Amino acid sequence: MKHHLPGALCVALAVAFPGAAFAATPAAPAADLKQLREQLRELRESYEQRIQALEKRLADTEQQATRAVSSAAAAGTTASAAVQSVVKAEARAAEAQATADSVASRPTSASAFNPAVSLIIDSKFTRLQRDPSAYRIDGFMPSGGEVGPPRKGFSLGESELAFSANVDHLFRGNARFALAEDDGAGVVEVEEVNVETLAMPAGLKLKAGRFLSGVGYINQQHPHEWDFSDAPLAYKAFFGYRLQNDGVQVRWVAPTELFMEFGAEVAGGDKYPGAERKANGAGLWTAFAHVGGDIGDSSAWQLGLSHVRANPRERGFEDNGVSNAFSGRSQTWIADFVYKWAPNGNSRERYLKVQGEYLQRRESGELSYNLDADGVAEAASAARFRQSGSYLQAVYQFMPHWRLGVRGDWLRSGTADLGTLDPTGLPILAAYNPTRQTAMVDWSPSEFSRLRLQFARDKSRNGESDNQVWLQYIMSLGAHGAHKF
Amino acid sequence: MLSKLILRLAALLFALAALPASAALNVLATVPEWAALAREIGADKVNVIAATNALQDPHRIDAKPSLIARARSSQLVVANGAELEIGWLPMVLRESGNAAIQPGQPGYFEAASAVRLREVPTRLDRADGDVHAGGNPHIQTDPRNILTVAQALAARLALVDPANAEAYKANLARFSDRWKTAMARWELVAAPLRGVPVWVQHRSFPYMSDWLGLKELGALEPKAGVEPGSAHLAGILERQKVTPARMILRPAYTRASASEWLGERAHIPVVVLPFTVGGSPEAGDLFGLFDETIRRLLAGLK
Structure with missing residues (x-):
């Protein structure tokens, strides 16, 4: 293009001014033509100069741009080198930090072997329709445990203080104390103090001391692990809210793909359904089996069957201001199930947990009515009882940190054969089927804290319905061990 | 009646305990990446099961019955360590009653023990969230760590199962070669x-x-x-x-x-x-x- 430009311009000019060119021709053809040629030549030279200047400027700019690009690239290289060296320096700093930390965090010998300590604080605010101090479960002999709701208004619940550590290569020790207040006086209850084996062959485990029995499902859970603020009615009526043993437990897990666990316990049986003993030997025996597994990635299940047997002697209870006692044999069967579902097994977002248990108890022996201070009864007779209870509950986490739950409780006082005794003297054993419906919502900002609101309609007392509102917090401090399934 | 029940239980116990164990070494890996690595190093000598899948949050897993059953019949547990599984693995191991896979035993392997951890917190406070005292546990995202862990794992497999030590060594060498080649490729592309x-x-x-x-x-x-x-x-x-x-x-x-x-x-x-x-x-x-x-x-x- 550039070489044709001057010529093209000349042609264009010649075409643009044809009149000028041809008008002058007749008057002075030679001189004019010469002048015109001269002008055209000048014009062409001037254009060529300007075009050359323009071309030079363009080339210069191009060169400058190239130089800028290359210097920019060089700058980039320097920058990335700088980043690299910073990264390296950071890495070295981190390494130095890690070394320093590992040296610093290496515990001193005195505290290095301290057991893991965990403290659970639990406080409640309740609004109750009925007086909790007069709480009873009609149709059932009182179990003597802490079965009623806490007092009205604000109450300091039980704080749990737990310690655990390996003792040596063979044993592990656990201790758990409940700190509470009773009538203004501080009370420390020993919930669990036991030793379990670590290195028994063939999958066997022994536990000795005070422990929560392995029967049923909810029995082994500590109150802070419950999905509701209080225990199922059936556990309250049959075990004084949970079966706690002083004795020995043996457990064995089968080496199979399906989870199968078998266990048995021998215990003193000083607590309900046993009674305080003065004899040598054991007063309570249990046997239990659990099986469990997965259904795909999303679901897990567990089924259990347990048996508890006790031989209580002089198991006393108060009814309507009269002291009575039962001696004989007590046998309880428990069937339990739990099912958990979470999408892909990821319980972070949503999950569902359904659990239920059915308990049946048969007791036969001698019932003594109206004992005096020396333990002499006004009347006594052979007596038989066959009672049952169950609960079913579902908890659904509908979004992270938030859960909803519902629970139903049913008890059946069943058959109560009092023999020759007058049933009107034992009003608590009159036939009655207590029920309770519970709903709760809780919020857990982290796995260490939980706030819960619970509503319940408790018909444990014959003819009296108790509407309850519970507000509760559960906070976990310190080392927090993993929970059971 | 109860003593009979116990006797029957005991009989069942010994009958089941006497069952012949399968020939391959049972390995329970807590997370899929270490299960995959155990398969690379163990190949046909091991039978590997991963406790979790990739869509599960490894921090939040239940101590499910199926995991306890698998821990019971495992000879080696390959954990990530650095407290990643603190919410469930200690319970699974204790409940299993399997003495061979308890922490401190050769049957318990922690991948993080082979690697220098980053982001070790300078202060420990739950107000800072879900803090891992040992440092950041997600070590598998750097292939150089995979190689280090592979070496440690091969050594551990050889310790637990000495009869196949040569096989583990050969598998490690093969894996290392492939891995180094792949790493060079990744670094070039990335x-x-x-x-x-x-x-x-x-x-x-x-x-x-x-x-x-x-x-x-x-x-x-x-x-x-x-x-x-x-x-x-x-x-x-x-x-x-x-x-x-x-x-x-x-x-x-x-x-x-x-x-x-x-x-x-x-x-x-x-x-x-x-x-x-x-x-x-x-x-x-x-x-x-x-x-x-x-x-x-x-x-x-x-």
């Missing part, structure tokens, strides 16, 4: 990622960022394990205007909402990384995991 600024959803990738030279500007989670609120995300959006990141990295198992919110407003892509074996259909094994991770990162750069 060169454009060097110095690229990114946001991360959870502090899941410090090891990968170190390897690839990615520049993490910060995490969307205000504290480890705590979901970000809108005010916190708005703050990050402000920071994004001053120091713009090129993309947001999120492991497959985490919630999408926060990173998508930020990605939409900042007009930067959210890159979902498989994070572990099985986290995406392409991440079928360890090689696939890194192929796919780098492919997605490079795609996020465009």
